Amino acid sequence: MSTPNFDESPLDVAVVGGSIAGCATAIRFSQMGYRVAVFDKKAMNDQSHKRLCTHFIQPHAVPLLADLGLAHLYEPAWSVPTKAVFVTPGGLVEGPGGYVPGPPDSYALNLERRVLDPALRTAAQKQGVQYIDSTAVESIEEDESGWILNTRGESGSHPFRARLVVAADGRRSRLAKELGNATEEHPNERAALFGYFSGIKTREDNRSVFIMNDRDLACVYPLVEGRTQLVLFAEKARVEGWQGADGRLQQFMNYFDDLPDAPSMAEAVPETGLLGYSDYPSQVREPVVGSVPFVGDAALSVDAMSGVGCGFALVSADLLARSFADRSLDKADLTAGLAEYRQRFEEVLLPHVETICGDSLVEKNEASRQRMFQVISGNEELSQKYLALSGRMLMPNEFQRDLVRALMSRGAAGLKR
Known part of the structure; x- marks a missing residue:
């Protein structure tokens, strides 16, 4: 995936981590005329994508795809426009209307990461971003002219210089550890299981259905080509006894079949085994440490039941880019831009975190x-x-x-x- 014959001359912006937030940040700074490179420790190809994800792009983040040159992903060949329906203990909560016409932020998108992740990497390279995969940033050092990134890849060790370093290296951020950006953890009392199926008849209006069952949340996401993703966020004690790959899958399907408001599993055909986690506390870090901004999961990695992972990644990249829209990377502007990013981050994203952690x-x-x-x-x-x-x-x-x-x-x- 690496940009062929990448140039090791000094960069304006080095983005560490090449997932959603990293690529979105790189594209936006490249659009402003900066020389940008993304470093990713993993080897990437067209099939490389995150698998443990609901793929649900919340309405607040849907318009940001167009800003990244990805408006084609709104089309039905790539995603399913959708709206949420909540089946609650007190009744149905459902919005009116369809998906078109109307602004993109009037609906969500069920956009699979197998589509979104490669599309973002391609868009970054088309924008002129150097994408350097199979290359780990092992340490960074700051001097008067900016940053030195000490990297190790397949061809050995290489130092890179950059005026600005952006930490987009995910939930287990190495830069957070190196720079002392402490992780604030909040407990999550639910486990999660994810499964892909064909043969499930979902609603004709392509609504995504969220069923509150006791203290669980069962989710039905219609995907392209008539496929369906089922996700269950359940009390840990409920699923601990679902042992063995086959037994766990059958128990999972039985659970959905027993819900009156879920589609029938009679014709469901599993496409994959179940994915999931049993322990996934929410994590919050400072959006800026020193002169390094943090975006995406490196800054906020919260309970997936809220469905905000992709959206918060796109929004944090957008907030950072907008904070530098009318600024240079000179020292005074850099300081002011990072201060504005911190303020935007705290005003736009953090208020939601308390609610999400409470729901966990x-x-x-x-x-x-x-x-x-x-x-x-x-x-x-x-x-x-x-x-x-x-x-x-x-x-x-x-x-x-x-x-x-x-x-x-x-x-x-x-x-x-």
Whole structure:
């Protein structure tokens, strides 16, 4: 995958990590006229992609694909435009309307990483970004003129110089360890299982269905070519007894078949075995340490049940790029740009993290939860705001304010009766 005959002369921007956030950052800085390279320790080819992902691009992030030269991914050959339907203890929460016409941020995309990841790498190279794979950044050093990156690849060790280094090296960020960017962890009390199937008849309107069952969340994502991804976020104790590859898959399918609001598994044909995890705490790091910004999972890697991984990766790259849109990489502008990025990151992304981390804990008061969703599902305006919140197009404090008002109004109405 490496850019043929890559140039080792000084870079403007070195991006460490070549997944969604790294490629998006590289494209945006290259569009501003900077000389950019992406370093990825893994060997990449057209089949290389992340597999443990819901592929659900939230509405707030869908428009950012066009900014990266990927507007063609909106087309039905590549993705499925979709909207969320929540089956809750208090009733159905569903938005009106279709997907076209309307702005891209009016819907989500079920866009598989087998499509998105190679498309981002290709877009980066077309933009002029050097993509240097099979090359690990082993350490970085700062001097008066910028950064020295000490790398090791198939051809040996090579130093690179760059004026700005961006950490996009994922949840296990090596740069975070080297630069002392401490990881703040929040517990996640659910395990997750992911499976791909053909033969499942999903809704004709291509809605993605999220079924709250006790304290689990069962997800049905329609994919291209009539395929379906099923994802279960369940209390760990529920799935611990599902032993063996075949037994676990059958238990997984039985679970969905027993849900009244899930599609039938009668004709389901597994395409792969189950993927998943049993322990995946949310991680939060500082968006800037010294003069190095962190983007994507290197900054925020939170519970996949929220479906924000791809979106937060795209948004963090966008926030960083916009913070430098009218600035150079000279020292004063660099300092100001990083300060603006920190502020944007804290204002746009961090408010959602507290809500997501709260949802990662298994809720104990089912009666209160049912009452809350009865109010939400019975109030059209509040339903739309809940959907906007879940799509990260509404800030949590605004939704909480309106929810409290609705709950108080319902309580007052009950007293009057």
